[in-house]
Amino acid sequence: MESGRPLLQTGKKVSLGILLEADVPFLFRVINDPDVHRYLSNPGRMMYEHEELEWVRTLGQKEQDSRHFAIVENGSGEIVGVVGVREINFSNGSGILGYFLSKEYWGKGYSTEAVALAVEFCFGTLNMRKLVSAVFEPNTASMKVLIKNGFKECGRYHKHSFVRGHGFVDDVLFEKFNEEHAP
Ligand SMILES: CC(C)(COP(=O)(O)OP(=O)(O)OC[C@H]1O[C@@H](n2cnc3c(N)ncnc32)[C@H](O)[C@@H]1OP(=O)(O)O)[C@@H](O)C(=O)NCCC(=O)NCCS
Numbered sequence: 001m002e003s004g005r006p007l008l009q010t011g012k013k014v015s016l017g018i019l020l021e022a023d024v025p026f027l028f029r030v031i032n033d034p035d036v037h038r039y040l041s042n043p044g045r046m047m048y049e050h051e052e053l054e055w056v057r058t059l060g061q062k063e064q065d066s067r068h069f070a071i072v073e074n075g076s077g078e079i080v081g082v083v084g085v086r087e088i089n090f091s092n093g094s095g096i097l098g099y100f101l102s103k104e105y106w107g108k109g110y111s112t113e114a115v116a117l118a119v120e121f122c123f124g125t126l127n128m129r130k131l132v133s134a135v136f137e138p139n140t141a142s143m144k145v146l147i148k149n150g151f152k153e154c155g156r157y158h159k160h161s162f163v164r165g166h167g168f169v170d171d172v173l174f175e176k177f178n179e180e181h182a183p
Contacts, residue, residue, distance in 0.1 A: 009117035014110050016069035016117045027052045030102045039139045071114040080105040083118045093129030111145045123178040130177045137170040151176040
């Protein structure tokens with residue numbers, strides 16, 4: 001079990017912890033994996049190691065309007081992915097949810113649980129009102145993660161984004177309200 005990483009949310013399979021400088025090699029490898037980044041916003045962007053280091057080092061200052069967590073495998077204590085909410089608007093109580101997992105951990109239910117924990121943090125700790133997320137249509141795994149966490153499709157940008165191997169695809173928009181603040 002990895003020691004020293006503070007955990008903020010603990011689940012059965014994974015937990016959410018604070019990102020560390022020691023995570024930079026993992027981030028650099030995974031974020032540049034074409035199978036991972038083709039489904040992220042700005043898929044053609046190459047991420048440099050110094051940018052990852054800078055990102056982690058400045059998270060504290062930037063976390064006024066975002067929260068990013070290491071997804072940590074409970075059994076090994078290893079980082080397996082990242083989940084975060086960005087563009088938090090405290091007037092509207094809204095924010096944009098995003099996540100990715102290293103390929104070797106796909107299909108174990110880790111993202112479904114990590115998103116549940118992030119939602120719990122956003123609604124239970126930050127008292128946010130709603131979360132939104134956009135998924136490229138071929139990304140069925142990601143849509144399942146959101147739907148299993150109670151997100152509802154609320155619209156689409158048709159043929160909006162170019163995804164390698166698929167051409168122009170719809171951006172499928174999802175939202176989830178904090179039940180305590182339901183409209
Ligand atoms: C999308 C992603 C986060 C899913 O992570 P994961 O931990 O494998 O997801 P889970 O194991 O929780 O599975 C969720 C569902 O998707 C299904 N699934 C997993 N991988 C799949 C795949 N490659 N194709 C189709 N379905 C898949 C699972 O079977 C599960 O559905 P089920 O409960 O009906 O069986 C991961 O594939 C990833 O990091 N992809 C690249 C980055 C990305 O797409 N991020 C999200 C951007 S919106």
